[in-house]
Amino acid sequence: MITTRTPQTASDRAAGPLALDLDDVTVGYRGIPAVRSLTLEIRSGERLVLTGPSGCGKSTVLRALAGLLPPQSGEVRADGEPVRSTSRDRAMVFQEDALLPWRTVRSNVVLALGLRGVPRERRRPDADRWLEEVGLDGYAGHLPRELSGGMRQRVQLARGLAGAPRAVFMDEPFGALDAQTRATMQALLLRTLDAHPATVVFVTHDVAEAVLLGHRVAVMGRRGEPMRALVDVPDDPAGRAAALAAVQAALTSSREEWTQ
Ligand code: ADP
């Protein structure tokens, strides 16, 4: 049984987190591939972290998973069905401030709930419940510019997870935050996902963050190269330390080639 404080429809509950599948995917811009022949299976409920040098195609992979960018060849699938467009099942959370500045915090979350098909009368109470969940009760009526960077990122998290998406794609969401706020947000994300399970693909440059959040860490290589390394992150401290070293080594070799 799933116990969530945020109401979901019966069909959402039955469906659960999405299994995602990149099958020999080549994807890029104006006919020029940015990512070539990428094959990767992401299990239902898994947190997969994508890392790699700047420009290697991490954001491009997220866009393909979200259905924002169609592959030139190969296929992206969600629960075995080809992804051809965006869907309310799959949500994006960005690093940059993607909040609408003229709308209140609540109204930004209400808008996302509307896009996910939540009935009108449920949007406001749901939004307030999500704001409470990310520690922003009392700020629903504020405008984004009246909040700190960390608080705005909490709103983005609420907005991304509200409406119980079955998969969430997060593009360096904590990249602009100071170390302490970042640690708080990482803990908040893990707590929130415990209560509202979803498959997560999370992009970060930060190796410690990758190993903290990921069940697996995929290290992407040079532009056009398939995956450099796929590292399992065990639950015990020694296993985590070994995973961190493996990710660091793959990243270093990838960066060195990148800058040659
Ligand atoms: P990352 O997120 O790993 O830094 P991106 O996925 O943003 O990398 O970019 C991968 C490659 O695709 C880069 O070479 C980048 O210049 C190119 N690229 C990204 N976005 C666009 C775009 N909108 N138009 C053309 N090329 C792009």
Ligand code: MG
């Ligand atoms: Mg990027």
